[in-house]
Amino acid sequence: MPIQRHFANSHYAEMVDVSKGNTVNTDYIDKFGYNSAVGNSFETVWDGNNVYTYIDTAGTAEATAANSLDNNSIVEVSGLDVNYNEVSEQIIVGGPAGGTSFYRVFRARVVTPASGDVNAGDITITVDTKSAAIIAANYGQSLMALYTVPANCNAYLLQLDVGTAKDLEHEVKILTRLPGEAFNTKAFITTRGGFIEKNWHVPLEIPEKTDMEIRAKGSATTSVSAGFELLTVKK
Numbered sequence: 001m002p003i004q005r006h007f008a009n010s011h012y013a014e015m016v017d018v019s020k021g022n023t024v025n026t027d028y029i030d031k032f033g034y035n036s037a038v039g040n041s042f043e044t045v046w047d048g049n050n051v052y053t054y055i056d057t058a059g060t061a062e063a064t065a066a067n068s069l070d071n072n073s074i075v076e077v078s079g080l081d082v083n084y085n086e087v088s089e090q091i092i093v094g095g096p097a098g099g100t101s102f103y104r105v106f107r108a109r110v111v112t113p114a115s116g117d118v119n120a121g122d123i124t125i126t127v128d129t130k131s132a133a134i135i136a137a138n139y140g141q142s143l144m145a146l147y148t149v150p151a152n153c154n155a156y157l158l159q160l161d162v163g164t165a166k167d168l169e170h171e172v173k174i175l176t177r178l179p180g181e182a183f184n185t186k187a188f189i190t191t192r193g194g195f196i197e198k199n200w201h202v203p204l205e206i207p208e209k210t211d212m213e214i215r216a217k218g219s220a221t222t223s224v225s226a227g228f229e230l231l232t233v234k235k
Helices: 002-008 012-020
Strands: 026-038 062-065 074-080 086-092 104-112 123-127 130-135 146-148 153-177 184-206 211-218 222-234
Touching (some): 026 146, 026 211, 062 086, 074 130, 211 222
Antiparallel strands (some): 026 222, 062 123, 074 086, 074 104, 153 184, 153 222
């Protein structure tokens, strides 16, 4: 009971209601990513060691495994269709492409592993000949610090965080891009090792259909984790 009273008298009660789906037309998005080898040029903080390549032409998703032990696993792919509506589908690793058309992919996870309790090797989700998501070995889901705001929604950026494994100089930025436009930097952080967080006292509005991602670079190669928190509100 004391915990319930505490929530009732704090802003956390509202956030719990959002998380539980009790707030009409509002959702909470927590995007977090990891890049195991960020070098001295900007890379997206995701499971690949490069700048993420977006899908140009909507298409179906196919899952392939680097380790044969993962064949026949079931993975769930989540993203948007060509109209920027949310879609998801479960497909079989090593099996045929699914039946859902994706224009954006921002998460993939292992639902049922074929062997053991997590994926033994990397699983790659391919759409439009591009690596749309990667589930790195032993993680069970993609680690992608990127997102695209669905149609008929506005997103509100609440928080950005960055962690680095080595005591090196790092530059980190969060970028947004409207359809047909260039990426723009919305926040820029410099840090030397450790963990840093930025909170928006007035949330930054991100319009529908906007691509968002975090990119980082360092004075030498190191791993970087990063993430951001959003509220999405349907129009």
